[in-house]
Amino acid sequence: MSEMHLLVTGANGQLGQCLADQLRDQGITHTLLSRQDADINDTVVLEKIIADKGITAIINAAAYTAVDKAESEPELAKRINEDGPAALAKLCSRFDIPLLHVSTDYVFDGNQQTPYVETDQTGPTGVYGKTKLDGELAVQRHCPKHIILRTAWVFSEYGNNFMKTMLRLAKERDTLGVVADQFGCPTYAGDIAKALISIAQQLHDAEQNKSGAPGRYGVYHYAGNEAVSWYGFATAIFEEAHKQGVLKSVPTVNAISTEAYPTPVKRPVYSVLSTAKIENVYNVTPSDWRVACKMQVAY
Numbered sequence: 001m002s003e004m005h006l007l008v009t010g011a012n013g014q015l016g017q018c019l020a021d022q023l024r025d026q027g028i029t030h031t032l033l034s035r036q037d038a039d040i041n042d043t044v045v046l047e048k049i050i051a052d053k054g055i056t057a058i059i060n061a062a063a064y065t066a067v068d069k070a071e072s073e074p075e076l077a078k079r080i081n082e083d084g085p086a087a088l089a090k091l092c093s094r095f096d097i098p099l100l101h102v103s104t105d106y107v108f109d110g111n112q113q114t115p116y117v118e119t120d121q122t123g124p125t126g127v128y129g130k131t132k133l134d135g136e137l138a139v140q141r142h143c144p145k146h147i148i149l150r151t152a153w154v155f156s157e158y159g160n161n162f163m164k165t166m167l168r169l170a171k172e173r174d175t176l177g178v179v180a181d182q183f184g185c186p187t188y189a190g191d192i193a194k195a196l197i198s199i200a201q202q203l204h205d206a207e208q209n210k211s212g213a214p215g216r217y218g219v220y221h222y223a224g225n226e227a228v229s230w231y232g233f234a235t236a237i238f239e240e241a242h243k244q245g246v247l248k249s250v251p252t253v254n255a256i257s258t259e260a261y262p263t264p265v266k267r268p269v270y271s272v273l274s275t276a277k278i279e280n281v282y283n284v285t286p287s288d289w290r291v292a293c294k295m296q297v298a299y
């Protein structure tokens, strides 16, 4: 029986740092690669690392995530979100190891009114979503042993995210306007990390037991357990931060419309992801974002 050895790319990102914490805490053998250590497009360097260290699966947490900026940097976004995952997928295929790749709710146009399932029609509305979708297709094309995990509204104690922005603004202003007509599921990056590690372990165990894992590869949705608007999410953050003494007072939050807060890229109005498939196949529970929020507002 060989031991699982996970390679994590994008290790300095929000999800990457949560993966590092979980892998360390769970005592799982792993190798972390930041962009400085190795670009995901650098197949020569990556091939050597996989061979030398005996990597048994790759989790790709590297991505170009600047949604609005991607409109003016489409080539760079494509290089990181499509060409990089394609290169990783070809390497994984060559070494016959699984690739767990992370994608986004932005592959959908947001016009649906019921939670998106994995087989729903995609239709990205901007460069970021389009390059992420092309990355998914490349991974599917080049690596049979793939898990594509679409997630949404990610927050954590690391990097830049909505929770951190709201807490900063609440310290600077008494009144805030927050969009109330876009709905999604906030997802704690630590919970995404846990889900990815659990899936990697289950795939590894299945391979080791020679039972294989047919039908368990594919696209999965993983997100928070309760849909809410940005306004609702902000209100929950402020109430918790106030309760814990992080904010001296709760700012007045005005519910505003999408038109009142224009952005270069149109956000999906509704990007609620159904997590039924991942719960059934991998027994992974969706992110309890209210609990995570309670734990993280004080960071």
Ligand SMILES: NC(=O)c1ccc[n+]([C@@H]2O[C@H](COP(=O)([O-])OP(=O)(O)OC[C@H]3O[C@@H](n4cnc5c(N)ncnc54)[C@H](OP(=O)(O)O)[C@@H]3O)[C@@H](O)[C@H]2O)c1
Residues within 6 Å of the ligand: 009, 010, 011, 012, 013, 014, 015, 016, 034, 035, 036, 038, 039, 040, 041, 061, 062, 063, 064, 065, 080, 084, 102, 103, 104, 105, 132, 151, 152, 153, 154, 155, 159, 160
């Ligand atoms: N954030 C969200 O709300 C959200 C929502 C849905 C889905 N997702 C998906 O979730 C995943 C993780 O997102 P995140 O929030 O953790 O992103 P993040 O904080 O922006 O981290 C991405 C990491 O990728 C690294 N990177 C960029 N280009 C690279 C390259 N060519 N080679 C190696 N590393 C590279 C970045 O390095 P530098 O630090 O040097 O730039 C950064 O550390 C992504 O696939 C994203 O599309 C995120």
